Amino acid sequence: MYHNRFGAVARLAELGCVLAALTLAAATAARADGCPKASDEIATDRPDVTNSSIVVPVGSLQSENGVNLSGRDGGRTIDGTNSRWRLGIAPCLEVLVDLPSYSGNVRSPGPLGFSDVAPGIKWQISPVPGKIDLSITAGVALPTGTAAIAGRGAQPYIQLPWSWELHDGWGVSGMFTEFFRPAELTGRHMSEATFVIERKLTERMSVFTEYVGDYPDGARPIQLINSGGMYRITPTQQIDLHIAFGLNRNSPNYIVGLGYSFRVDGLFR
Template sequence: MIKRSFQICLLSLVVSSGAVDAWADACPTTKDDIATDRPDVTNSSLVVPVGSFQSENGVNFRSEDGGQIIDGTNTRWRLGIAPCLELLMDLPTYFATVRGSGSSGFTDVAPAIKWQVSPIPGKIDLSLVAGVALPTGAINVAGPGAQPYLQMPWSWELHDGWGLSGMLTEFFRPSDVVTHRITETTFVVEKKVTEKASLFVEYVGDYPENAGPSQLLNSGGLYRLSPTQQVDFHVAFGLNHNAPSYIVGVGYSFRIDGLFADKPR
């Protein structure tokens, strides 16, 4: 199953490579405002500009299974290495139980590559992501063994500041004796309220193999302090007993441009 899914992803990348080359001029540049993969679960369908480094960070407080947990810093590093192509890495996040029962420890480090395959303004944008969570964290928090994943975030800008987006992710857990695969689907309705601020409402559903689903209703917003800096918040509520009761989080992200010699800062 894993091999077949990666073959499908590779085929999609090959088929779309000609389009990416043709539309390289439409890929994000340093003239564009920062676009992050947070605070919603749905990642941006846009990559970071070539020669730009982006750091996205946040802290969450949640109530789950009768316990209260803080996790942070939820850091993701992103680096634009070519038009419409970036490398990204999720750094280990520490989960600390502050009240009640729950597991404490670090999550895995997870490198990935992201390719924006349809940078066409006014139409649906789509990216393909392939990554793997390496077994560096605590097993009781991150799970056993390496965990590859494939991901497809998309977005569609509508009129009057409205937009739709979503994401399909397949998480593979070959070392887990019970759940070998988890499918995650998200759907977001977003409204740009000013030139610098926007709000969103999001559905998040996790559907593990051989287990019941976990469903969340997430909402929040972001504010751009500058074209390269952003603060954000979100509040989520569980829709069934498998999901956390609630999650509250805040974050700060920034972008540094011009890291490559031929790119202006």
């Protein structure tokens, strides 16, 4: 027991060191001329599971929101608003927070309640146009939600989203994530890997297909194929749709989601 507690504390300490290192490195190494600007079009972390490798411009606040309908074993669940707020605080550096989302059952009994509040920080490491963009995100889900839905205790995570623009509107991207749940009795660690193929159809519309694999310790993986599209109403507003299907018995049968995102620029003027 004491060994497990010591390991959990060590992981949290490591996360704190990562957060401090990210802030220091971004302040000293980020190149402002290659970082996102307010004149750039909106780039969101939704509707795919893979987050954008592009951060929010300095002085911009971005709000990303959505609602999902999920089906599993004859039951149906709806959750929303799945809101994430992102604020650019320095060149190539943003802070973000996932707000609590409510989950309710449309059919069949099950847990009801809210997810955790999850603040984080994201640094775009490689702001080089035409190259592979890479970012690193570190955050922690605070124990503010319903335990039956969000789990117990603080849950830190580290993510590495990347993207690569190809030719003729094609692009590929992906993300590696490590989740830690030190307060849980089992399943204290989970790895997630995603891979996306995206195609830009017009200047405003794009579509994607994504593989999502969650690999928890001591349990069967959850695997999904997620497809959808995004449409930019304006350079700073986007609507989206996605449909996912489970690839094994441990996964949801389906997930259908709609979303709306917007960005407000020039807050630091």
